[in-house]
Amino acid sequence: MPFAPDHETCAPALSLRTVQVRLLRRGEKPIWNQLMREHHYLGFKGWVGESLRYVAEWEGGWVALVGWCAAALKCGARDAWIGWPEVLQRQRLALIANNARFLILPGPRVANLASRVLGLTLKRLSGDWQQVHGHPVYLAESFIDPQRFSGTCYRAAGWIRVGQTRGYGRRAAGYRAHGEPKTVWVRPLVARAAERLRSPVLEPPLAGGKLMDLKLSKSKAEELIRVLMNLPESRARRGIRHDQSAILAVAICAVLGGARSYVAIAEWAQRCAQNQLRRLGLRRHARTGLYQPPSEPTIRRVLQGIDAEQVDRALTGWVSSLGPSQPKAIALDGKTLRGSGSPEGQPVQLLSAIVHGEGIVVAQREVSSKSSEIPEAPALLAPLDLAGSVVTADALHTQKNLARFVVETKKADYVLTVKDNQPTLKQDIAELFESESFPPGA
Secondary structure, eight states: OOOOOOOHHGGGOOGGOOOOOEOOOTTTTTHHHHHHHHHHOOOOOSSSSSSSEEEEETTTEEEEEEEEOOOOOOHHHHHHHHHHOOOHHHHHHEEEEEEEEEESSSOOTTTTHHHHHHHHHHEEEEEHHHHHHOOOOOOEEEEOOOTHHHHHHHTTTOEEEEEEEEEEETTTTTEEEEEEEEEEEEEEEHHHHHHHHHHSOOOOOOOOOOOOOOOOOHHHHHHHHHHTTTTTTOOTTTOOOOOHHHHHHHHHHHHHTOSSHHHHHHHHHHHSHHHHHHHTOOOOOOOOOOOOOOOOHHHHHHHHHHHEEEEHHHHHHHHHHHHSSSSSEEEEEEEETTOOTTSSSOOOEEEEEEEEETTTTTEEEEOTTTTHHHHHHHHHTTTSSTTOEEEOOOOOOOHHHHHHHHIIOOEEEEOOOOOTTTTTHHHHHHHHHSSSSTTOOO
């Protein structure tokens, strides 16, 4: 039944872990709209453009409704927090989703229910937006009436208060003062959301949210297996049921499809069709004749025992073949692996080369705890064919040696960020743009 359960009897014992958030199903939209009209203080008339409707369920009943629509055209506090110029704002506004409606359905109050529902929605929002509208979202925004709400549940769900509106609303062809300023809250949905939104070259997020279906041709699968078969076996021979190459192939394809844990990799393998499991080289059960996906413990043991650097080197060419034959732009991206640890006790640092617009990692190197990303960058790019491409990087990599290597050795161009840590270079660039070589309006 699409209504709130009997809160009088369940509220005190409600387990937040059993609350589920899902997209609205076909045929449920009229009920969702009606409940929102009846119980939300703003009512509801509908949205124009891209939107998503969610429902939070507990024991088959609805306990909350969440609605998302296109971002506000103008919001000074939000735009100042991002730091983007107006031209990028117009181009990338679709990468922001507005939490336009959030309703806890009538019934006794349940502690932390609102923040739990918001958190569950945010985890899947970008993936759902990609699935429904064909592109992800990088940032969530919301406008809260301070006369009614303090924003406690938003703060608990990781939102950031960035300022206040001026008290104007969109009316017909313009804006009109309504005298009710709202507090502005934002919630990044990808790492470095503001930096990505204001970057001259848009860096796509890695696949997240729902796992994508990776379409792997027979020839690509056979090529992957051949590459992995050249790696040394990391396990003792006794008790082996699946070839190491098959388990690695499953893990690689699952990660490319969005899996981010051992459990997610195993679940990806469970969803594979028999033809997919056959292509990946999985074992066939002697009695049933069915190809068997590896279990989560098996996947975990193999991945923990394999030499990751050897796998990286072996896969560089194969992963590159999944993207465009000649990538137009490659981004250098450094990351710290959460929950990882080196023998020295430091978290593992990785430097990756990512194809712009594809999100495909075509090369990756571990950064020594005694070094930094700077000397690793040329070694990372060395095996890649970059002729005619553009290499982008943040201010850390704005170095003469890297620039020379990209231009002279790789026959590519670069876009490097200049910040206050290089004041002389920054001043030289400012003076160059003020010279006659760049007249006003050029």
